[in-house]
Amino acid sequence: MSSAVKIYDTTLRDGTQGEGISFSVTDKLLITEKLDQFGVDYIEGGFPGSNPRDITYFQEVRKLKLKHAKLAAFGSTRRAGIKASEDAQLKTLLDSDTPVVTIVGKTSTLHVTEILRTTLEENLAMIEDSVSYLVSQGREVIYDAEHFFDGYKLDPDYAFKTLAAVLRGGASNLTLCDTNGGTLVDDFKSIIARVVKEFGGDKVGVHCHNDSGLGVALTLAGIDAGAVLVQGTANGYGERTGNANLFTVLPSLFLKMNRTANCAKNLHELRELSLYFDELANLKPDTKAPYIGASAFAHKGGLHANAAQKVKSSYEHIDPSLVGNHTRVLVSDMAGRSSIAMKARELGFAIDEKDPAMKTLIDELKELEFRGYEFEAADASLKLLMSRALGQAKSFFEVEGYRVSVERRGSDTVSEATVKLKINGESLHTVAECTGPVGALDKALRLALENIYPQLKQLELRDYKVRILDSRAGANARTRVFIESGDGKDIWGTVGVSDNIIDASWEALTDAINYKLLQA
Structure with a gap:
């Protein structure tokens, strides 16, 4: 059995069906280039013609010079009762001008009769005609056998007939989809093995969803049973509970299962790639993610x-x-x-x-x-603390005092912060307004410091969290504030604790600034 597998990324199509996941055309083009540089074999770009965003994407992506990856357009088999050459959706797929077309078809007798509302024989014809027509137009065709495992359990003979129709049409790959994500590992592996035995391992791929929390496990089991193509998404994005997470699948394949792929040589870039996707998706990275999460080691x-x-x-x-x-x-x-x-x-x-x-x-x-301090996510505050304890601290400014007031002006709330600092023996007094008190303090500090330390212009507050440490104390409870900051290159956390939330925020805020200055 060959150790080589093909990697098929469907983040730009299946991944974007996840709740809260949305990429602009520019994002999708950047992702395409990034995945190609990483070395994946196939990039599924979306549904051509389904919406203005994807229409524009398939127009613009032609301008990219991909070095390795093949771009795939996604669609479905022809409609019942017409010729494949007359089907408008298949024509749109061809017009997208991608070297690969991936089409989805029905495996389950339930879906054929109750969803498509056609006959079992017509469904087989739809599959074979669609694949054959696309192949005749010079396209490599990957076939996604939708609901394959549910369909196999209902009627295994018919499920196999659909795959035979695919191969008669000339598809390069049969990807078996656990569309509802409900199959367990033993059943999944057994069914994959039967398909491999019947149709050959060089033709089989797997596409798994994570509804039972088994997306990665099923994917690895499928490869172990003889499949040679892996479909998945970056960070496990996808509808409902997501798809198989490629960023967990890949290191497991390469480091533990003795498999290889074109992108294996770039595995050391995996964490950076994961963070890149989360940044474009405007999502906070999963610190508990296997292999690549901040807490993984x-x-x-x-x-x-x-x-x-x-x-x-x-x-x-x-x-x-x-x-x-x-x-x-x-x-x-x-x-x-x-x-x-x-x-x-x-x-x-x-x-x-x-x-x-x-x-x-x-x-x-x-x-x-x-x-009440916690330093697990506040390395910046910890580094400042250590530098003071070890006698290596640097003083960039001295705080003489600060004041914050909150005022209601009509329907608006305005906070005003006054900050007094001493820098190199010179006293500075600045005032700034913002909606919230922490924002006002931040602006006042910047007014005082940015002319002297211009590197602070790169600093931005990315996240602000408050934790009440003893709720029994009511409004007088001790408060822990965590601030996440970044400068476009690095991200760091700082912490402050006080029975006054403004004081705790001030401590975390000044630590964030001191850490940035220390790194310069």
């Missing part, structure tokens, strides 16, 4: 961190760098000397766990955690 317990420091494979199933990720040590009240030393080195400090300063640092960290 994070160690919190001192025992784990100590063991990973000595032998990384003791608590890491692969080398994180193979997928563009890295080991992280999470500092909490569970941390010991090994954890803190590893984290310090990760953040750029040269320190030994036997250093006398280590005990002071650990005691301070544990005290702060007891008061």
Whole structure:
């Protein structure tokens, strides 16, 4: 059995059917180039003619010079009762001028009789005629056998007849779709094996949905059973609960199943590619994502961190760098000397766990955690704390004071912030307005600092979260504020804790600015 597989990305079609997922034409063109650079074999661009966005995309994508990937247009078999050459939808697919056309057809007798409302014989003719016509026009045809596993369970003989019709038409691949995402692994693998035995493994692909939480597992089982083409989406985007996540499938195939593909050589770019998709989709990255999530190789317990420091494979199933990720040590009240030393080195400090300063640092960290601080997602605040504890802190500005007022003006609420700073011995006093108090503080700080530190113009606040630490205290409860900041290159988190939400926000905000200045 060959170890090579083909990778078919359907993010631009099936992925965009996910709730909250939308890409502009420009986004789709950028994604096409990015996937081609990564080395996938097929990129499914969407439904030509279905909406203005896809119409424009298929016009503009012709201008791209793809190096490896083949672009596929997606559609369905001809309508019942007409010739394939007369079907308007098939004509639109051909007019898209893509080298590959992927068409979906019915496998299940239920869908043929109750959804298409045609005969079983006519459905077989629709499949064969459509494939044959597209092939005669010089297109490579990939066939998506919709509801294949449900259809097979209803009538396996008819399901196989639909596949035979596809191959008589000349399609290059039979992709078996678990459209409802309800098939379990043993059944799925058994059915794939039967199809491979009947029609040959070089013709079979898999397309899985994640409704049972098994999209990736089913895809890997399909390959193990003899399929050679994998369909999936970036980050598992897709309708309902999503499609099989290619970014989990690929490292499993290449690193654990001894399979290869053209994109295998670029696996180290996987995390960056995942973040790129989330950025265009305006989604927060899944920190728990296997292989590529920020937490995928994070160690919190001192025992784990100590063991990973000595032998990384003791608590890491692969080398994180193979997928563009890295080991992280999470500092909490569970941390010991090994954890803190590893984290310090990760953040750029040269320190030994036997250093006398280590005990002071650990005691301070544990005290702060007891008061409500959490540094797991606030590496920037942690780095500033370590730099102060180790006597390596830099002072960029001194805070003399600040004030915030909130005023109702008609139907609008306006916040005004006054900030007093001292920089290089010079006092600065700035005032700014914004809708919210944190925004006003941010603007006032920038007014004071950007002329002296122009790199702060790149800084933006990306996220702001508030957590009440003791709800029993009511309005006087201690509050933890987390701020995520970025500058177009890096993203970092800062934290502040106080029984005054403005004070907690100020602490997280000034940490974000100090960290940016420290990196310059």
